[in-house]
Amino acid sequence: MTSLHYTLIALGIGLVGAVMLYNFWQERRSRKQAERLFQPVEHDEPVSLGDLPLHEDIPETRIEPRIQLLDDVPAGEPVAEPEVGWDMAVEPEPVPFAAASEPLPEPAAGEPAAPVVAEAPVAPGVQPLAPESPLDAEVEYVARLRYTQPTTVQFAALQDGLRRISKPIRMVGRREDGGWEAVMGHAARAYDTVEMGLLLADRAGPVSEVQLETFCRRLYEFATEHGGAISCQDKAEAVERAKALDGFCAEVDMLIGLNVIPSEGGFANDTVNELAVQAGLEQGADGTYVLKDAARRPLFTLTDGGAGQDETAHGVSLLFDVPRVADGLAAFDRMTELGLALAERLHGHLVDDGGRPVSRASLERDRRSLEAIYARMAGHGVPAGGERALRLFA
Known part of the structure; x- marks a missing residue:
């Protein structure tokens, strides 16, 4: 090694030592400043909450605001505008x-309401x-x-x-x-x-x-x-x-359902669609057929199990919402006639929601029960298909 190398090594050691001394001095200086900033302040006299000025009229319990009523004011006394504050009841x-019984007086010009x-x-x-x-x-x-x-x-x-x-x-x-x-x-x-x-x-x-x-x-x-x-x-x-x-x-809320089930296999959707359209039903976007009255209100619906899936329907269902139809007996007659026609044309069987076979005799018994329900609704002031019924049975 030459003298130049020794000189550079000495300078490096000196520089490192100088940096270490400078850092030590800075750390000691910062510590002293922090001690001066955060040391407790000594007071000549202790301060307590009792020495602070407090409002003497603040109530002990919380009081909710309210709207003042004329009934609360003695007769003959003027009525003040309600104020938001501690004195509200x-x-x-x-x-x-x-x-x-009497119209409210109009305020005079320039007077507050x-x-x-x-x-x-x-x-x-x-x-x-x-x-x-x-x-x-x-x-x-x-x-x-x-x-x-x-x-x-x-x-x-x-x-x-x-x-x-x-x-x-x-x-x-x-x-x-x-x-x-x-x-x-x-x-x-x-x-x-x-x-x-x-x-x-x-x-x-x-x-x-x-x-x-x-x-x-x-x-x-x-x-x-x-x-x-x-x-x-x-x-x-x-x-x-x-x-x-x-x-x-709950006593009059009924949905009457009829189902046409195939003897074997299924029904052709084209045939179901043809019979539904001939009966005056309209097909919606979801595939459900709906029969509507002159006011465009639904009377009953028809759905088939194969709509939108394949060309075969695995059953046809007719549904009648009893309390929501005004001329319910006529709608019931049209639905049952369509159900019987579908069963005959499709070579299927007409059954109720419980799977029991349906005949004209059983449908006539159901119709008499339906008459009693509609009479009871009318006697109760809730005629079927009326505004009250449509809201109660929505």
Whole structure:
């Protein structure tokens, strides 16, 4: 090795040592700065929560906001606008309501509108709907939202929340001209009264007390946020009505099915299609044939087991939804005649849903039973195929 090599080695060792000394100095300097920053601060006098200024008027318990009711104000005293603050009372329980006996007074020019009013309880038997309301109090639980004057409110958020109840709900509003219309969520229309009808029963069963509680709670929350006075009918009584209505519906809810089964093999789909079209049935996109009345309402359906799969049908089924057809006896006659004709033309056997052979005598007995069902529905105020029946048996 030459002297140059020794010189370079010495310089390298010196440089490494200098870097190590510099890093040690930087680390020690940073540690001292950190100790100065994070060491506890000493106070001359200790500070406690008792020394902090607190508001003396904060109540000990949480108080919910509410809409002030005129019934809560003594006679002769002016009614103040409801305020949001600590002095608001607990939200009232919903009460039954009736149509107002007197129109609400219009506010004078320059004066603020009076607070909204919830109707007082009324005696049983009083019609709870506003005049000419399109809702049906016999099969719906009705709540009312009232304003002192026509008001424009967006109902989209409320409607979205009510859909989670999983029961059909209708919402109608009364315009300034007194006419009623279905409330659209984002429509900018002014209403003085909005009514919501929750169907008491459907094919999924009766409405429950939990669903009614949720329904009313969402309406009260909406009124608290957007204004208006909500009135709800008695929930316990509505639950009993729902159970009774559901029991009646269960007794008359029938689907009559007839099946044509082959003696062996299957039926040619072309033949089934020809006979169905000759009988006046229309084939839908899913392959199901439907017979419709003059108003384009379904009377009964026909399906074959081979539709869309191969050229052979392994059976033909006719289905008749009893409570949803207005002229049910005529529809039943047409369906049974088609079933008998199909069995004869296709050389098959006509059986019911239980696989039992069907004859003209057995069909006549079924027809008499059907007459009794339709008479009972009419006597109960739910005629087959009517608006009530279509909603209850949707």
